[in-house]
Amino acid sequence: MSDKILVAGAGGFIGGHLVAHFLKKGHKDIRAVDIKPFEEWYQRFPEVENLQLDLQVRESCQRAAAGAALVYNLAADMGGMGFIELNRGLCMLSVLINTHLLMAARDAGSRRYFYSSSACVYNADKQTDPSVTGLREADAYPAMPEDGYGWEKLFSERMCRHFTEDFSLITRVARFHNVYGPNGTWDGGREKAPAAICRKVISAKLAGKHDIEIWGAGNQTRSFMYIDDCITGIEKIFHSDKVTFPINLGSAEKVSINQLVDLVESIAGIKLKRHYKLDAPKGVNGRNSDNTLIKQTLGWEPDTSLRSGMEKTYAWIHDQMTK
Numbered sequence: 001m002s003d004k005i006l007v008a009g010a011g012g013f014i015g016g017h018l019v020a021h022f023l024k025k026g027h028k029d030i031r032a033v034d035i036k037p038f039e040e041w042y043q044r045f046p047e048v049e050n051l052q053l054d055l056q057v058r059e060s061c062q063r064a065a066a067g068a069a070l071v072y073n074l075a076a077d078m079g080g081m082g083f084i085e086l087n088r089g090l091c092m093l094s095v096l097i098n099t100h101l102l103m104a105a106r107d108a109g110s111r112r113y114f115y116s117s118s119a120c121v122y123n124a125d126k127q128t129d130p131s132v133t134g135l136r137e138a139d140a141y142p143a144m145p146e147d148g149y150g151w152e153k154l155f156s157e158r159m160c161r162h163f164t165e166d167f168s169l170i171t172r173v174a175r176f177h178n179v180y181g182p183n184g185t186w187d188g189g190r191e192k193a194p195a196a197i198c199r200k201v202i203s204a205k206l207a208g209k210h211d212i213e214i215w216g217a218g219n220q221t222r223s224f225m226y227i228d229d230c231i232t233g234i235e236k237i238f239h240s241d242k243v244t245f246p247i248n249l250g251s252a253e254k255v256s257i258n259q260l261v262d263l264v265e266s267i268a269g270i271k272l273k274r275h276y277k278l279d280a281p282k283g284v285n286g287r288n289s290d291n292t293l294i295k296q297t298l299g300w301e302p303d304t305s306l307r308s309g310m311e312k313t314y315a316w317i318h319d320q321m322t323k
């Protein structure tokens with residue numbers, strides 16, 4: 001078996017960074033697949049086999065997985081709260097991607113399979129308070145995940161587990177907590193809070209109009225993981241022989257949305273008048289990553305400070321908006 005690597009969802013934010021990482025490490029045999037037209041991929045490399053395929057379709061998954069030893073599934077129809085609260089059916093259809101890709105990887109004799117799950121699998125009752133303590137892996141059950149998107153993730157996690165038990169396909173599952181950084185979605189309705197706040201602060205600054213709209217009351221809490229930590233974590237989890245269960249991959253640096261706005265204002269060097277849109281989608285009240293298990297099993301956790309990650313993200317979005 002060759003060491004061909006398949007990255008599904010390679011035209012997206014995390015998939016694009018993963019392909020860039022493999023190239024930097026010297027991998028030569030990489031297949032990158034996404035449903036989007038090539039000109040819409042955030043990162044695309046000519047030395048890689050790039051394919052435009054709809055991975056909800058079984059035959060496309062067979063084409064994508066043919067000859068692949070290592071399969072990374074980063075493909076999903078997703079976005080920030082504004083998208084997932086209003087498109088539950090579309091989010092759930094991503095179950096077709098993971099189901100067909102698992103079957104194709106099994107049939108192609110792939111050695112390992114990575115699935116990108118989410119903190120949205122966690123029970124909503126554990127996330128009602130902004131001063132939430134970190135979510136432990138066990139907090140996914142009894143199940144009451146985010147409607148639509150979270151149910152699809154939880155179901156797909158279990159598909160991975162049973163493909164390992166029944167067909168000996170080695171699977172690894174990481175539950176990402178909000179990932180941010182350059183080369184990701186920053187406008188159009190699928191963007192998440194860090195990119196959306198950067199965009200709003202930059203437009204206020206460029207327009208000289210010192211107002212900002214914030215979704216919710218601003219005291220909902222989250223943690224945000226910089227993309228470089230996400231890529232490091234994916235590789236550590238994927239190649240570990242100890243992490244045989246879904247594991248948190250996220251920062252444990254909890255902030256409120258208001259604190260995130262403070263931070264972006266200070267990077268931009270401006271102060272804005274805040275208008276709170278209380279009926280906008282805002283997700284759970286509090287969410288953070290408990291990193292006990294990842295520290296125990298891998299001796300590592302994401303540690304890029306929010307300030308340094310947001311400075312790079314702000315600079316990239318600023319470039320996109322002014323070029």
Ligand code: NAD
Nearest residue numbers: 009011012013014035054055056075076116118176178179
């Ligand atoms: P993204 O939207 O930038 O990338 C996903 C890619 O999948 C997109 O380019 C999209 O075109 C592609 N895709 C969608 N449907 C497809 C199909 N039918 N066939 C082929 N490609 C298809 O999102 P991302 O932030 O890079 O997320 C990657 C993975 O990580 C997803 O599974 C997502 O649910 C998960 N995740 C991300 C975050 C985050 O904060 N970014 C948090 C939790 C989980």
